[in-house]
Amino acid sequence: MVDVKEATDIVLSNLFKPSVTRVDLNDAYGRILGEAIKADRDFPPFNRVAMDGIAIWYDEWKSGRREFYVEETQSAGQPQKSLRDVQNCMEVMTGAILPEGTDTVIRYEDISIQGNNATILIDKIEEGQHIHTQGQDAKRNDVLLTPGIILSPAEIALLASVGVSDVPVFAFPRAAIISSGDELVEITEIPESHQIRKSNTYAIDAAMKAIGWEGTEYHIYDQKDFVIESLKVIAENHDVLIVSGGVSKGKFDFIPEALESIQVKKLFHHVSQRPGKPFWFGVSKKGKVVFALPGNPVSTYMCFYRYVMPWVLKSLHVEYQQQHAILAKDFKFDPKLTYFLQVTVKNENGKLMAYPDAGGGSGDFANLKKVTGFLELSLDKNQFEAGEVYPYFPFRN
Ligand SMILES: Nc1nc2c(c(=O)[nH]1)N[C@H]1C(S)=C(S)[C@@H](COP(=O)(O)OP(=O)(O)OC[C@H]3O[C@@H](n4cnc5c(N)ncnc54)[C@H](O)[C@@H]3O)O[C@H]1N2
Numbered sequence: 567m568v569d570v571k572e573a574t575d576i577v578l579s580n581l582f583k584p585s586v587t588r589v590d591l592n593d594a595y596g597r598i599l600g601e602a603i604k605a606d607r608d609f610p611p612f613n614r615v616a617m618d619g620i621a622i623w624y625d626e627w628k629s630g631r632r633e634f635y636v637e638e639t640q641s642a643g644q645p646q647k648s649l650r651d652v653q654n655c656m657e658v659m660t661g662a663i664l665p666e667g668t669d670t671v672i673r674y675e676d677i678s679i680q681g682n683n684a685t686i687l688i689d690k691i692e693e694g695q696h697i698h699t700q701g702q703d704a705k706r707n708d709v710l711l712t713p714g715i716i717l718s719p720a721e722i723a724l725l726a727s728v729g730v731s732d733v734p735v736f737a738f739p740r741a742a743i744i745s746s747g748d749e750l751v752e753i754t755e756i757p758e759s760h761q762i763r764k765s766n767t768y769a770i771d772a773a774m775k776a777i778g779w780e781g782t783e784y785h786i787y788d789q790k791d792f793v794i795e796s797l798k799v800i801a802e803n804h805d806v807l808i809v810s811g812g813v814s815k816g817k818f819d820f821i822p823e824a825l826e827s828i829q830v831k832k833l834f835h836h837v838s839q840r841p842g843k844p845f846w847f848g849v850s851k852k853g854k855v856v857f858a859l860p861g862n863p864v865s866t867y868m869c870f871y872r873y874v875m876p877w878v879l880k881s882l883h884v885e886y887q888q889q890h891a892i893l894a895k896d897f898k899f900d901p902k903l904t905y906f907l908q909v910t911v912k913n914e915n916g917k918l919m920a921y922p923d924a925g926g927g928s929g930d931f932a933n934l935k936k937v938t939g940f941l942e943l944s945l946d947k948n949q950f951e952a953g954e955v956y957p958y959f960p961f962r963n
């Protein structure tokens with residue numbers, strides 16, 4: 567048996583090495599960037615007019631000139647024009663390149679134009695005002711985006727502006743989501759009185775989809791040779807196996823020995839935690855990673871969020887930031903196990919307050935619909951006081 571920290575360290579030191587694939591920019595939202603992206607030009611690429619108005623040569627204003635003859639108009643999308651005479655001005659539009667021979671922009675609101683003459687109405691202007699200077703935000707060849715970033719609308723805009731239409735993203739490990747157990751039937755079936763419909767694999771599949779990951783679902787019956795043969799075939803075609811059930815002490819819990827018989831080396835079995843104590847983790851010679859999660863629905867669910875999610879994010883170079891929340895009510899837990907306490911977190915004046923809602927044990931997955939995640943309560947204590955801060959693993963935003 568290992569503790570939660572040891573289990574975490576072992577899981578996170580057996581990462582998957584992702585390859586890079588390309589997706590259309592329109593499908594890149596939410597994917598994980600696989601290569602650094604550099605600026606192909608300065609940002610902005612030219613001195614960009616930032617307000618509609620006129621552009622002047624500042625020294626003329628400084629030396630007392632208030633009236634400027636309007637030579638012509640520089641609109642957005644036109645090649646750069648030149649001011650012929652520094653005593654004049656040019657009308658300029660937001661997004662236009664700043665005309666040569668000008669260095670300062672004055673808004674229409676601050677001038678009046680009569681015929682071809684613009685008169686400045688304000689007393690104070692600053693040299694260079696209302697110009698978004700070339701290279702001000704980033705220089706050509708600057709790294710704009712680093713691998714491991716989860717692409718949000720902000721990054722999509724940057725990718726578009728540097729012309730990346732085929733976005734390099736990390737390929738997720740090919741995952742098998744495996745349920746086990748003779749009591750489980752398909753969701754389209756009417757279960758007999760001793761049967762239940764599968765639900766764990768659906769939950770795992772959905773949790774994976776939330777980060778853009780997909781898996782293939784399999785089911786294994788409780789027959790030893792069948793378990794061995796199935797796992798062998800599945801392992802050949804996937805990088806990671808996420809098994810649910812069949813890992814405890816039951817007569818038909820064949821998963822651990824079946825995995826070892828197909829040369830998946832056990833790195834730990836049993837973690838001092840509740841739920842999820844019978845969690846088994848191993849790696850094959852070929853580097854296939856196996857998470858054999860305890861079958862009780864809440865155990866499968868929590869172990870997925872506590873171990874599989876950080877493992878895949880770290881494998882794909884995502885900077886994973888551990889969240890924390892404040893326990894809102896005292897809580898007592900006696901066994902010498904790390905306890906994953908189901909909570910509903912509410913943001914109260916900027917503080918994340920976690921209200922315990924422990925539910926009815928690891929079979930009570932109906933409780934998961936009421937909570938937002940779990941707090942990790944350390945095994946070296948049994949009395950947890952309101953106001954204390956604990957690691958928080960959210961299931962939802
Ligand atoms: N003698 C002991 N018995 C048990 C122990 C123990 O330490 N000693 N640990 C208990 C704990 S804790 C857990 S958790 C479970 C883990 O059991 P398994 O991993 O072997 O899972 P199963 O026996 O196959 O199933 C347990 C439970 O979960 C239901 N299940 C399984 N898969 C699914 C699915 N895909 N969808 C919905 N529900 C599923 C299954 O029907 C069982 O009710 O062992 C305890 N026993």
Ligand code: MOO
Nearest residue numbers: 841842843865928
């Ligand atoms: O892992 Mo078990 O979930 O404690 O029932």
Ligand SMILES: [Mg+2]
Nearest residue numbers: 812814816819
């Ligand atoms: Mg069992």
